Amino acid sequence: MQQPDADVRFFREMYRELRGRGPKLLREDFCGSFGVCCEWVKLGPGYRAYGRDLGAAPLAYGRKTFLPKLTPEQRSRVRIERKDVLAPGGPKSDLIMAMNFSYFVFKERAALKAYFKNCRRNLRPGGVLAMDCFGGGGVHRPNKESTVHPRFTYYWEQYDYDPVYNTARCAMHFKPKGGRKVRDVFTYDWRVWTLAEIRELLAEAGFRRSHVYWEGDDGRRGNGKFARDENGGREEIWIAMVAAEK
Ligand SMILES: C[S@@+](CC[C@H](N)C(=O)[O-])C[C@H]1O[C@@H](n2cnc3c(N)ncnc32)[C@H](O)[C@@H]1O
Structure with a gap:
């Protein structure tokens, strides 16, 4: 699950480290309930966010839940569109996040190359595309994990793995404290892209350079802190971030 406030700080820092200046206009592709856009505009008056998603339901949830928590001035710096991420248009951005x-x-x-090409077109010169990725030997078979939060427990389950197409069906389940577990609240049918494939496609799409960031751990599980490194990924299942420079 995303932690939009931590994500925007991490990606702003990552951009600064790569470009030597701060990003101002963020594009959040697959923005869903656009929590990241809402956190972005809270960073300061010069920060603007543009979010895009095809789903009416997550966009409506964001309008009901996150937008009202912003001040009118912050809200004026958020623009959301219900549109395919492959469609042209939208503002040219400093940073695109696909989380x-x-x-x-x-x-x-x-299809992935076409998406990366479209991202490149939607970036200003020197802009950065940032995304997360997971992998490791553990994703080659079904797996699950759970995280207890104060008001609910969150479950991640990968149902299967297809070695021919490198695809997996995954789901999120939730159990409110004291309530019944609700299965398959969100389901996904995904190609599990490897970092090598992603970086090759980024280069083919015209990105100058790409970098991998690995998550640190607290001894038991990932701690949400990422550092640039070409030697990570020893865990059974890992999460990494990828950043590509236009
Ligand atoms: C894994 S969810 C991401 C949710 C989002 N980051 C959030 O926190 O709410 C994937 C999202 O991608 C959207 N989506 C899938 N294909 C898309 C496409 N081609 N163009 C735009 N959005 C798409 C879905 O509607 C869904 O909201």
């Missing part, structure tokens, strides 16, 4: 492995929805090389 929650959402681009895994593209199952074929040509």
